[in-house]
Amino acid sequence: MSSIKAFLFDLDGVIVDTAIYHYQAWRRLANELGFDISEEFNEQLKGVSRMESLDIILAHGGLTLPDEKKAELATQKNQWYLELVSRMTSEDILPGVANFFSQVRKANLLTALGSVSKNAPLILERIGMTEAFDAIIDGTKITKGKPDPEVFTKGAAELEVAPAECVVFEDAVAGVEAGKRGGMFVVGLGSPDVLTQADFIALSLDALTVDEVLTRFSN
Template structure:
């Protein structure tokens, strides 16, 4: 039986993708690197350090680990300062409604995000009330596609992976859910999250009714 839900943050609860893009673009321009939306899409769901390595590979550049860490921190500072612009109006359509229904029906809910700024984002959204457990980039050492962040969430909720449904918008996130033995709901295009157990184009379509209808034997 499904007793818990685990949500990624960016692209599922809210969309900070444009803020991330602007921060990376700012850094790339300063370094003289090529960076556009196509490269940015490859950063979906992966850590900050992995992201900067993708950008480096694309530009056939190399830097020592210390410099990489400094640049990743610089990008993060740009991004974090932009988070002050976020408000409780910045949920993706359908996300707040789903979280509210899960609360009403008494399900356990965890956040499973690679972001180290997840707590700040939740505060800006006024969303803490919807989550029993916060799993973020500070909670585990191995990021997606490793399942550690989702396993952290299920363990803290005292649930088994097969008692939880993971919501993800990244290919690496669905891979992580599958690796951990979780049921999965993909948010986004088929070519990216089509390997999830259930897929929606957007969170607006991902109602609790639709989820229960698909996983009817588990409720």
């Protein structure tokens, strides 16, 4: 059994919750196209890349558009989203995150961010957490979105650790699958009914300690 050397974290829903901002921007886009999307529908978009999300939304609205128009819409949605997240501060960090990261540092574990969002560096800067990560893998560094494991395997490679020495923290089904496909131990943050592939599930980082994670892994 390998020992754990690194913790890899998704951003949305784990460190901060920007889902509401994504939803507001996507809903505005859908409304301009003549239909609506619900918060329940928005759950399908968690952990999914921007263009894939747009395809899901267009299918929902029964629309087929040329790639050029789709690129234009995705850019517009991102501009609206950036207007919202640019107002974020450290107050937007989810409960328990600061305490958990303090424990991570005391345990001498490496950290990486594994987010498909190209806006991840901006968000980390706004909430003051850029320095909390030894490696940052975002949407600009990958060619495949989750559930492909690339975002996590690249994080492990940048930290110079083996996948089997990594724990992934994810709140989305696609992210949990990505971690498992990457050969990593995955802690799901959320509902056990949803994150069925995770090795271990907790409500949030606030409900976890580093020792508990390491104990679960060694078992």
